[in-house]
Amino acid sequence: MGFLEREPIMLDMPESFESSRLLIRAPRWNDGAIVHEAVKESIRELRPWMPWAKRLPTPEEAEISIRRSRLQFLDRSDLRLLLLMKDTGELVGSSGLHRIDWQARKFEIGYWVRTSYSGQGYITEAVDAITAFAARELQAGRIEIRCDSRNVRSAKVAERLGFSLEGVLRNDRCDVDGILRDTIVFSKIRGIEL
Ligand SMILES: CC(C)(COP(=O)(O)OP(=O)(O)OC[C@H]1O[C@@H](n2cnc3c(N)ncnc32)[C@H](O)[C@@H]1OP(=O)(O)O)[C@@H](O)C(=O)NCCC(=O)NCCS
Numbered sequence: 001m002g003f004l005e006r007e008p009i010m011l012d013m014p015e016s017f018e019s020s021r022l023l024i025r026a027p028r029w030n031d032g033a034i035v036h037e038a039v040k041e042s043i044r045e046l047r048p049w050m051p052w053a054k055r056l057p058t059p060e061e062a063e064i065s066i067r068r069s070r071l072q073f074l075d076r077s078d079l080r081l082l083l084l085m086k087d088t089g090e091l092v093g094s095s096g097l098h099r100i101d102w103q104a105r106k107f108e109i110g111y112w113v114r115t116s117y118s119g120q121g122y123i124t125e126a127v128d129a130i131t132a133f134a135a136r137e138l139q140a141g142r143i144e145i146r147c148d149s150r151n152v153r154s155a156k157v158a159e160r161l162g163f164s165l166e167g168v169l170r171n172d173r174c175d176v177d178g179i180l181r182d183t184i185v186f187s188k189i190r191g192i193e194l
Pocket residue numbers: 045046049050110111112113114117118119120121122123124125146147148151153154156157
């Protein structure tokens with residue numbers, strides 16, 4: 001049976017890969033502590049854009065989230081990926097391939113950076129490597145980046161990597177304060193940007 005016809009849980013894929021400075025890997029049991037540290041340091045920057053960061057999750061909540069993410073990685077329903085410095089093992093941020101449609105081979109990349117590592121190109125580097133991973137290992141047909149239209153730093157990651165701006169979804173969702181906001185949609189598709 002070809003890769004495209006297999007049940008997602010039967011798909012083989014590496015659990016980790018590298019970019020020039022980063023080790024990018026699936027979450028593991030007990031990663032919650034390093035994620036909690038990084039989120040604690042970054043909560044002010046995360047809060048406006050990440051619904052789960054409205055308040056600082058406890059260490060136990062971080063571990064629960066990591067364990068759920070690991071199980072989802074294993075059953076291929078969602079592929080969260082942690083970003084670690086190759087040399088020191090420090091957690092730089094988190095990313096992943098979400099809202100997966102295996103039939104259409106569509107993925108959405110999400111990301112956040114640990115504040116002490118922002119402004120150094122780590123997220124751009126990680127998103128580029130994850131895009132290549134999805135194209136190469138998962139035969140992606142479409143990779144999306146979606147962000148709040150006011151989230152300039154996030155949009156710049158997509159633009160810097162040559163994602164195409166497809167449009168603005170007006171009043172698409174509520175922001176963390178419950179106010180309606182617009183969503184910008186960027187993509188790369190197979191045969192054009194992939
Ligand atoms: C969105 C977010 C991840 C962007 O972080 P970032 O640090 O700007 O992104 P990068 O790591 O790619 O770094 C890019 C910056 O580093 C600079 N840079 C330095 N070295 C670089 C390199 N080798 N390659 C690319 N950029 C480099 C770039 O010029 C850019 O700075 P500028 O925007 O001032 O021009 C971060 O703002 C964040 O975590 N926000 C909160 C969560 C969030 O909004 N997530 C997205 C939801 S859609």
